[in-house]
Amino acid sequence: MKAVRKEKVCILSGNYGDGHLQAAHAIQESARLHIPEVETLLVDFMECVHPYFHSIGRSIFIEGVKNFPSIYGYIYRKTRPVNRFSLFMKPFNHLGIWRMIRLLQETQPSIVVSTFPLAACMISKVKELGLTSADAVTVITDHTDHSSWIHPYTDRYIVGSEFVRTSLNQLEVEDEKIRVTGIPVRPEFCKTYNRNALRDKFNLDRERPTVLIMGGGFGIIGEGLSKLLSSELVSQSLQIIVVCGHNEKLRQELERYQTVSKHVLLVTGYVNYIHELMALSDFMITKPGGVTTAEAIAMELPMLLYKPLPGQEQDNAQFLINSGVALYAEQEADLHRYLTQMLESPEVLAKIKGNFRHLHSKWAASRALDVIIKKGV
Known part of the structure; x- marks a missing residue:
């Protein structure tokens, strides 16, 4: 009898805001409840690729958003479409890529799910380099679009609404790559x-x-x-x-x-x-x-x-x-x-x-x- 291939899903998240992590937990809990034969591994992306900068970087980000929201808003708007500015920023998101490559080599996932935009960027780059054959799935955890989520080697996008699907289409994401499921929440919120x-x-x-x-x-x-x-x-x-x-x-x-x-x-x-x-x-x-x-x-x-x-x-x-x-x-x-x-x-x-x-x-x-x-x- 031919052996059935067991799916292994690596879920990359980040605690720069609680929502990314909650969505990751929701997917992992759903797998344990409904498809227990699927193996899941949840990884803090920033801790993995930037272990020394992670804590201080998180603090700087949080304090920056709280104390200088207008600057954060300006950068967000400036990089929302795919343009020279947003493309200029993307190479900085590849720093520490060798740690991610090592994680993928050690764990050998068949699917990588990103609920954190920087993780989605890096996995796309790893695929571009031909260093993983895993499917790359991005879960957008907001009711909106942004170029930080969009990368050429992403296989599937999971979004919360038809509005976001249309927004991604306008950013030249192929419609066949987009699936509308709602933003993942843990089972407790559905009862x-x-x-x-x-x-x-x-x-x-x-x-x-x-x-x-x-x-x-x-x-x-x-x-x-x-x-x-x-x-x-x-x-x-x-x-x-x-x-x-x-x-x-x-x-x-x-x-x-x-x-x-x-x-x-x-x-x-x-x-x-x-x-x-x-x-x-x-x-x-x-x-x-x-x-x-x-x-x-x-x-x-x-x-x-x-x-x-x-x-x-x-x-x-x-x-x-x-x-x-x-x-x-x-x-x-x-x-x-x-x-x-x-x-x-x-x-x-x-x-x-x-x-x-x-x-x-x-x-x-x-x-x-x-x-x-x-x-x-």
Whole structure:
């Protein structure tokens, strides 16, 4: 009997933002659940190719985005199309390529999946050099396009929507290489939960309006939200859950509101039960990261987007607004107005909830996995 070839999938991600890593975990978990015979290996790309620069580089990136968002936004826009500037930047992404070649030689994957744009760039270069025969699959983790994701030796692109497919077509990516699956999210976000049981679990009132606030994996939360915690923006008493991610300093700062606010406050750092917090909440105030908003879409949780960073977050916000699943507060006055609408006008939330069914984001990781191993389209 002829031996059946076992697929081995190497998933390259990066923690320059939590979404890339979450999408990678979603694909890996889906493989373990649905196709256990597929072997998966999850690798932190930056740690692999830049082990000495990785930590400091990550810190510089995070601080740069927080403190100089306009510069980040300018570079993002400047390099969005394939042009001389974006092409000039790409050779710098090949630094450390010999470490990636060594990893591929040691692990011998049949498929390499990139949920991080720098990884997609390097794998394309390795294929160009003829040093791997593995299929190269890129998973775009935002609701938008950018040239940093697009490389000539990529075999398949997995995207979140027809809008992104069309955007890639305009950037001269062949349509047959693109598959629309939704942005992969972990299975926990695709299930149905008992809201009352979850509110009991976290000692929350079953009837009081509950707002979830998320600032991304690094807990970037603006001044307007601090005023919400101190009771200045709304008159009624709320239950407010604030997830600060990896920002321990922010968590400690916000905990002081617990004794002075008229609201019931639950402040957390990085947690692995975001799906439960989403399930028990009425709506979420968040920055529009690609994977976080994909998780909310899967949970059918209405969103109020606040002060997105220039670049992909602004693009994500525009997609979500156009899709009718989010409202957008650019200024503090907008935050107050939309908060009032969402709290006092049930029809606003009902309209948003009705729009979720058009986005088909549940079980996107399973559909993405089928594309990765060529079982589906």
